[in-house]
Amino acid sequence: MIDLAYYQEMIPELTRGFWLSVKIIVPSATLGLIIGVLVGAVRGMEYPRFLVKPFNVYVSLVRGPALLVQIFVCYYGLPELAMLVRPFFEAHGLPPVWKILYLSPYAASVLVFSLCSGGYHSEYIRGAILSIKKGQFLAAEALGFTKRQMFWTVVIPQAVRRAWPGCGNEVIYLIKYSSLAFVVSAKELTGASMSLANSTFRFTETFFAAGLYYLFLVTVATWILNRLEKAYAIPGFGRA
Amino acid sequence: MNQPILEVKNISKTLGGKLILDDVSLSLNRGELKVLIGPSGGGKSTLLQCIHYLINPDKGDVLLEGRSAAEMGRRNICAFRQEIGMIFQDFNLFDHLNAENNVAVALRKVKGLTKEAALKRARQELERVGLADKATLYPAQLSGGQKQRVSIARALAMDPKVMLLDEPTSALDPELIGEVLNVIVDLSKSGMTMLMATHQIGFARHLTSEIIFMERGGIAEAGPPSVLLAEGSCSRTADFCSKLTELLGKNG
Numbered sequence: 001m002i003d004l005a006y007y008q009e010m011i012p013e014l015t016r017g018f019w020l021s022v023k024i025i026v027p028s029a030t031l032g033l034i035i036g037v038l039v040g041a042v043r044g045m046e047y048p049r050f051l052v053k054p055f056n057v058y059v060s061l062v063r064g065p066a067l068l069v070q071i072f073v074c075y076y077g078l079p080e081l082a083m084l085v086r087p088f089f090e091a092h093g094l095p096p097v098w099k100i101l102y103l104s105p106y107a108a109s110v111l112v113f114s115l116c117s118g119g120y121h122s123e124y125i126r127g128a129i130l131s132i133k134k135g136q137f138l139a140a141e142a143l144g145f146t147k148r149q150m151f152w153t154v155v156i157p158q159a160v161r162r163a164w165p166g167c168g169n170e171v172i173y174l175i176k177y178s179s180l181a182f183v184v185s186a187k188e189l190t191g192a193s194m195s196l197a198n199s200t201f202r203f204t205e206t207f208f209a210a211g212l213y214y215l216f217l218v219t220v221a222t223w224i225l226n227r228l229e230k231a232y233a234i235p236g237f238g239r240a
Numbered sequence: 241m242n243q244p245i246l247e248v249k250n251i252s253k254t255l256g257g258k259l260i261l262d263d264v265s266l267s268l269n270r271g272e273l274k275v276l277i278g279p280s281g282g283g284k285s286t287l288l289q290c291i292h293y294l295i296n297p298d299k300g301d302v303l304l305e306g307r308s309a310a311e312m313g314r315r316n317i318c319a320f321r322q323e324i325g326m327i328f329q330d331f332n333l334f335d336h337l338n339a340e341n342n343v344a345v346a347l348r349k350v351k352g353l354t355k356e357a358a359l360k361r362a363r364q365e366l367e368r369v370g371l372a373d374k375a376t377l378y379p380a381q382l383s384g385g386q387k388q389r390v391s392i393a394r395a396l397a398m399d400p401k402v403m404l405l406d407e408p409t410s411a412l413d414p415e416l417i418g419e420v421l422n423v424i425v426d427l428s429k430s431g432m433t434m435l436m437a438t439h440q441i442g443f444a445r446h447l448t449s450e451i452i453f454m455e456r457g458g459i460a461e462a463g464p465p466s467v468l469l470a471e472g473s474c475s476r477t478a479d480f481c482s483k484l485t486e487l488l489g490k491n492g
Binding site: 235236 | 289294322324325331345349378379380381
């Protein structure tokens with residue numbers, strides 16, 4: 001177990017993986033939260049109406065299939081789609097838009113994780129909106145608010161605060177499902193540990209160390225989430 | 241003085257297959273206070289919300305200074321609503337904003353005032369209802385009476401031409417009712433036009449020019465309190481009010 005030379009090899013390798021994980025997690029968490037708040041708010045308020053059905057479909061799509069399958073579809077499936085549409089673009093002299101369907105492992109991971117996370121966040125937000133007392137909407141309308149003004153000034157600030165503990169939970173999950181990026185050859189923390197362990201056969205130390213890195217990430221994320229919750233806390237709000 | 245500022249014309253509303261309002265008409269002159277009373281489920285709240293177009297009436301119209309709400313588009317309805325203040329039974333303050341921001345938020349978002357101007361106005365209105373020292377407290381930190389006074393300040397800040405009050409004291413315990421009623425008396429004395437649903441008949445009879453008794457979605461009778469509540473008048477209103485006073489005491 002105690003082989004200092006191996007640790008000297010392992011730690012830089014895992015640290016590189018750790019930073020790639022961070023680069024996947026931070027944008028995915030941020031994007032996911034933004035998507036979730038907007039989608040959840042639209043579905044919770046049923047406004048604007050024409051977006052409700054498409055968003056319902058979106059949520060069923062990202063919550064339905066296994067995340068692993070979704071990554072495979074985005075990474076391996078979209079290029080096939082690109083090959084299908086490419087002749088059409090070329091025949092009509094259109095700009096080669098199909099190229100965006102060739103995603104890098106990194107882009108595919110961030111895309112899938114953001115969409116997935118957004119779908120789950122949206123349910124927390126929707127639940128939070130349903131728990132806001134209806135009278136406040138009535139009061140806002142009575143003051144002459146338009147639906148849009150009510151949406152941004154009354155609904156969103158309350159819904160996000162109420163949903164925050166659930167959304168925080170989703171961010172913690174995201175940290176852990178970011179490990180699935182290794183299946184599309186992104187060398188993030190899990191991917192880096194995997195290839196290192198496969199080449200050295202030191203599975204125990206490597207994955208134990210990787211576990212510590214994840215524990216560290218989750219601890220930091222929890223701390224940040226709690227700080228934000230406290231910073232935006234309102235006396236008596238959400239505790240009635 | 242005799243030109244009505246608010247006219248309600250033949251409003252009907254069916255909700256869930258049940259006729260809630262049946263051809264109700266009334267009118268308010270500038271500076272007048274009228275009182276709606278009657279049993280629960282009689283249509284008082286629905287009528288107030290229809291006047292405000294929070295609920296669209298099935299039939300009928302509301303005229304504010306001669307302008308017809310039924311003919312307004314959705315945009316204009318928002319402007320129409322700004323001119324009518326509404327006070328709810330359970331206050332409906334925005335839980336995430338403190339007292340001064342509860343008052344200021346509509347000034348900023350709806351009237352487009354700057355933050356400073358809106359907060360300045362909000363503090364003036366809070367002072368008017370005697371809450372200058374509570375401006376930074378959140379709804380959860382205020383008593384029921386204070387919450388209702390904040391909601392009155394919030395409505396007043398929009399400079400409404402008419403105020404609709406839907407049982408403003410029903411959710412308050414007896415010791416807190418007085419502070420809200422005082423604000424309403426002051427408002428009435430300052431010339432605000434008001435239509436108030438209430439059970440505080442002992443209080444209302446001295447302020448109001450007309451009592452409107454609503455039952456089963458219609459106006460059962462209407463008239464000045466001196467007539468409806470006269471000794472031995474045998475009116476439906478007098479009967480109802482005597483039951484209230486039996487339960488609540490003379491000033492109830």
